Amino acid sequence: MQIHARQQLGSHNPFKVKAHLYDSGAFDHIFGNTSLFPSLSFPKNPDLITLANGSKVSSKGVGLVSLSCLNLKYVLFVPTCPFNVISFSQLTMSLNCSKIFDANSFAIYMNVVHVY
Numbered sequence: 001m002q003i004h005a006r007q008q009l010g011s012h013n014p015f016k017v018k019a020h021l022y023d024s025g026a027f028d029h030i031f032g033n034t035s036l037f038p039s040l041s042f043p044k045n046p047d048l049i050t051l052a053n054g055s056k057v058s059s060k061g062v063g064l065v066s067l068s069c070l071n072l073k074y075v076l077f078v079p080t081c082p083f084n085v086i087s088f089s090q091l092t093m094s095l096n097c098s099k100i101f102d103a104n105s106f107a108i109y110m111n112v113v114h115v116y
Contacts, residue, residue, distance in 0.1 A: 020067075021083040022106065025052075029065070029072050029090055032081035037063040040077060047076055057081075070095070 030049065034040065040063035047059040061077035065084075072086065073094060088099055091108065100107045 020086055022086050022088060024088045024101075026085050026087040027089060028085075029075040029087050030059075030078050030081050030083075030085040031065055031075050032077070032079055033084055034077065034079070036065045036067075036084065037061075037075070037077065038066055039063045049076065049078065 040061045042061045059076040065072045065075045097110045
């Protein structure tokens, strides 16, 4: 399986649209849109998340998110998050895949081992 994405450059207001943001610095997947969670649990001790600007927010839940091309496990639900953040770190660990970046795009490749 190969997943391709191309960053769209242009002007838009991220606070009106819940876009998917692929983040190479995020430790966890973080989504702010509950409609993407077919299952969501509410732990007694929510995760505390430090954002890029240094502020801290608390997750309100954790669950599975099903996108058209993949399922993401252990996604943190943060209702105030203006983006749906997909962590490259979590993605490559959970799918056992590799990623390649260039100036305008990235590709994710599944690591396949053939044993003969």
